[in-house]
Amino acid sequence: MTKKFTHIDQETPSMVDVGHKTVTERTAIAQAIVQLSDDMKPHISDGEIKTLKGPVFQTAIIAGIQGAKRTSELIPLCHQLNLNKVDIQIQVNDQLEVTITSLAKCSGKTGVEMEALTGASIAALTIYDMCKAFSHNIVIKETKLIKKTGGKSDYQS
Numbered sequence: 001m002t003k004k005f006t007h008i009d010q011e012t013p014s015m016v017d018v019g020h021k022t023v024t025e026r027t028a029i030a031q032a033i034v035q036l037s038d039d040m041k042p043h044i045s046d047g048e049i050k051t052l053k054g055p056v057f058q059t060a061i062i063a064g065i066q067g068a069k070r071t072s073e074l075i076p077l078c079h080q081l082n083l084n085k086v087d088i089q090i091q092v093n094d095q096l097e098v099t100i101t102s103l104a105k106c107s108g109k110t111g112v113e114m115e116a117l118t119g120a121s122i123a124a125l126t127i128y129d130m131c132k133a134f135s136h137n138i139v140i141k142e143t144k145l146i147k148k149t150g151g152k153s154d155y156q157s
Contacts, residue, residue: 015077021109026150028104030116030143032124036096037137044092053130057090060100060126064088067122068104068115078114081106086115088123100124101146113148 036044043049049056065086072080085105092098102119104112124140131138148155 013077015079016110018079018109021151023107023109024150026106026108026110026112026148028111028113028116028148029146030102030104030113030120031146032100032102032120032143033141034098034100034124034127035139035141036092036098036131037135038096039135039137040096040131043131043134044096047092049131051130051133056127056130057092057098059130060090060123061088063126064100064102064119064123068102068119071115071118074118075114079108079110081108081110081112081115083112083115086119088119090123090127097141098124098127100127111148111151113145116148117143117145 040049048058053059065088067074068086069083072078083104083106085103087103089101090098100120100123102116102123104115104119106112121143124143128138128140144157145155146157
């Protein structure tokens with residue numbers, strides 16, 4: 001069986017009609033990894049980076065939540081969702097790898113993968129923006145979907 005793109009209708013982009021789908025509990029978890037440079041080490045204290053702009057990770061959490069809530073404004077064919085929950089967690093390890101985990105939940109007719117991915121991405125970009133004064137040797141290494149539940153099929157990486 002050949003799969004086809006759901007957002008293309010006879011060569012024309014279109015928003016998928018989800019009107020016939022059943023409302024189910026939808027959950028998605030995404031992750032982004034940001035690699036900080038060694039010259040950032042002195043700026044990390046108690047699991048946070050403090051700057052004149054404010055605490056980096058706390059600000060990134062708020063930005064990630066805001067980004068997830070605005071996904072349909074950023075990605076043209078995404079449905080607008082009423083999110084029940086967005087949770088962004090940020091941890092930094094001894095190798096200066098910052099792991100951002102983004103959880104999005106809703107009761108709806110379409111999934112929340114893009115909201116979870118957007119939340120993780122915006123949090124990662126916020127970290128870059130707030131830390132670039134210290135170093136431009138910051139790499140957003142990867143952003144990926146970890147898990148999704150609800151709807152037609154579940155997924156786990």
